[in-house]
Amino acid sequence: MVKKFNAKAKNYEKTICAMIAIAVFLCVWQIVVSFTKAGMVLAGPIETLKMFFVSIVKPVGTHTIEGHIVWSLSRVLVGFVIGSFAGIVLGILMGWFKPVSALFRPIFEILRPIPPIAWIPLSIVWFGLGEASKYFLIMYSAFCAVTMNAYSGVRSVDPELMGAAKMLGANNRQVFTTIVLPSCVPQIFAGLQIAVGTSWATVVAAEMVRSQEGVGWVIIKGQDSNSTVQILVGIVAIGIVGYILAVSMRAIEARLCRWSVRGK
Amino acid sequence: MKKKKDYIWILSILSIVIFAGIWWFCCDVLKLTNSSTLPGPATVVNTFIKKLSSSAPDGATLPAHIFSSLKISLGGWALGVIIGTPLGIFMAWYKKVDLFVRPIFDLLRPIPGLAWIPLMIILFGIGITPKIATVFLSAFVPCVLNSYTGIRQTKDVHLWVGQTFGADDTQMLVHIAIPTALPMIMTGVRVALGAAWTCIVAAEMLASTKGLGYMIQQARGIYRPDIIICGMIAIGAIGAVFSGILSLIENAIVKGVRRDG
Numbered sequence: 001m002v003k004k005f006n007a008k009a010k011n012y013e014k015t016i017c018a019m020i021a022i023a024v025f026l027c028v029w030q031i032v033v034s035f036t037k038a039g040m041v042l043a044g045p046i047e048t049l050k051m052f053f054v055s056i057v058k059p060v061g062t063h064t065i066e067g068h069i070v071w072s073l074s075r076v077l078v079g080f081v082i083g084s085f086a087g088i089v090l091g092i093l094m095g096w097f098k099p100v101s102a103l104f105r106p107i108f109e110i111l112r113p114i115p116p117i118a119w120i121p122l123s124i125v126w127f128g129l130g131e132a133s134k135y136f137l138i139m140y141s142a143f144c145a146v147t148m149n150a151y152s153g154v155r156s157v158d159p160e161l162m163g164a165a166k167m168l169g170a171n172n173r174q175v176f177t178t179i180v181l182p183s184c185v186p187q188i189f190a191g192l193q194i195a196v197g198t199s200w201a202t203v204v205a206a207e208m209v210r211s212q213e214g215v216g217w218v219i220i221k222g223q224d225s226n227s228t229v230q231i232l233v234g235i236v237a238i239g240i241v242g243y244i245l246a247v248s249m250r251a252i253e254a255r256l257c258r259w260s261v262r263g264k
Numbered sequence: 265m266k267k268k269k270d271y272i273w274i275l276s277i278l279s280i281v282i283f284a285g286i287w288w289f290c291c292d293v294l295k296l297t298n299s300s301t302l303p304g305p306a307t308v309v310n311t312f313i314k315k316l317s318s319s320a321p322d323g324a325t326l327p328a329h330i331f332s333s334l335k336i337s338l339g340g341w342a343l344g345v346i347i348g349t350p351l352g353i354f355m356a357w358y359k360k361v362d363l364f365v366r367p368i369f370d371l372l373r374p375i376p377g378l379a380w381i382p383l384m385i386i387l388f389g390i391g392i393t394p395k396i397a398t399v400f401l402s403a404f405v406p407c408v409l410n411s412y413t414g415i416r417q418t419k420d421v422h423l424w425v426g427q428t429f430g431a432d433d434t435q436m437l438v439h440i441a442i443p444t445a446l447p448m449i450m451t452g453v454r455v456a457l458g459a460a461w462t463c464i465v466a467a468e469m470l471a472s473t474k475g476l477g478y479m480i481q482q483a484r485g486i487y488r489p490d491i492i493i494c495g496m497i498a499i500g501a502i503g504a505v506f507s508g509i510l511s512l513i514e515n516a517i518v519k520g521v522r523r524d525g
Binding site: 013014017018019020021022025041042098099102103104105106107110111112113114115117118119120121122124125126200201204205208209216219220222223226228231232234235238239240241242243245246 | 272273275276277279280283301302363364365366367368371372373374375376377378379380381382383385386387458461462465466469470477480481483484487489492493495496497499500501503504507
């Protein structure tokens with residue numbers, strides 16, 4: 001029988017198996033908690049879910065769980081929007097004008113291997129313990145992730161297309177706006193997706209290191225008060241928001257890049 | 265035409281020189297910022313050399329910190345590769361495995377590796393185990409994802425050729441699918457190493473008494489940004505070295521890698 005490699009499982013089959021898998025996972029978790037030594041420290045799924053819904057109304061620390069989520073999200077959104085906008089602009093300029101690229105690329109290559117998280121202590125020294133340092137970190141992560149993608153997006157525009165346009169009488173500016181800009185959009189979106197993931201991870205890390213609110217803070221507080229329930233509630237919140245961010249980014253991309261099939 | 269190329273090169277070197285020059289000028293010469301906010305490059309180099317052999321002020325020399333971070337990150341990364349890559353391959357090859365494992369994987373995937381640290385610490389105490397467990401989780405995800413995608417890229421035509429020649433399922437997996445997937449698997453391994461390295465630095469900021477992350481976090485507490493910058497340079501340099509070594513291995517072993525950088 002020929003192996004139907006790319007045959008998609010029927011949708012209901014996929015959903016049923018997914019539900020079974022998750023149910024098994026939760027049961028194993030509950031069993032581990034109820035019947036083994038780990039249960040003395042670990043909290044079970046039922047307890048975690050209960051606590052999660054409770055924290056929607058009862059504050060954990062200074063805010064309810066959605067208050068913390070809003071705090072973290074607001075930091076991400078501010079930093080992400082500013083950072084990616086700057087990154088897109090610089091990346092496109094670097095791709096289009098050789099001197100700009102020659103000027104900025106060396107600095108970039110030197111700074112690139114340093115993960116954004118390593119900037120946390122320095123950014124706290126420079127900007128203090130408040131919001132500014134977190135905005136800086138997230139702007140930096142988004143900026144780094146997006147710039148190189150925008151750069152390579154512009155560089156990889158099909159030269160034949162540009163040549164064809166020039167033959168038809170387009171000047172440089174028209175080539176730029178009608179061909180280069182649209183064709184680097186998929187690449188930019190790939191960078192934006194990575195940037196969203198990195199920014200979310202960075203904000204969690206920054207909050208875990210030093211903050212007064214936010215989902216990262218929830219987890220660290222849980223560790224300090226030895227409450228695994230709180231940690232797990234935080235992890236659930238982080239996972240849910242991370243998932244929503246990733247899915248939204250993909251949906252936006254699918255909408256704006258409908259004309260480009262990226263082999264999904 | 266030659267003149268234009270030379271001009272561009274010079275611009276690059278000039279930009280680094282100007283950047284370093286401005287930094288040195290503002291900080292070491294004019295002392296525009298005091299050295300507890302932004303030290304100049306001379307101070308940083310000085311501290312770097314001193315830290316190579318001195319244990320002050322955080323209890324270990326720079327090489328000791330580097331070694332500690334390397335140990336844990338490489339250990340966790342190796343675990344992640346060893347467990348993640350086969351898992352990804354099996355998930356992509358055997359539909360049944362995919363149907364059951366994938367939902368759980370997708371549930372755990374959006375959680376950044378670092379968020380697991382407090383849980384691991386409560387479960388395993390303070391020591392190496394929680395850090396290796398967290399680094400493992402960070403390295404695990406890219407390995408699975410990339411080997412999964414790599415195997416899925418196998419062309420049907422190749423599989424049919426294999427079948428025509430009488431290959432059974434396992435032979436097709438070993439001789440056709442896995443070699444096709446090897447470039448993507450290597451990319452996953454490389455991404456995983458980067459993720460593991462980032463994760464260990466972050467983990468050490470939170471829960472450690474040695475290591476580069478610990479070093480820069482301590483340095484922040486005592487207002488020594490020169491140590492912080494040394495640490496960041498070390499972190500970046502090691503990350504770059506990792507990347508370079510893996511690229512070399514990849515170019516040597518794996519056929520079909522796109523060598524366009």
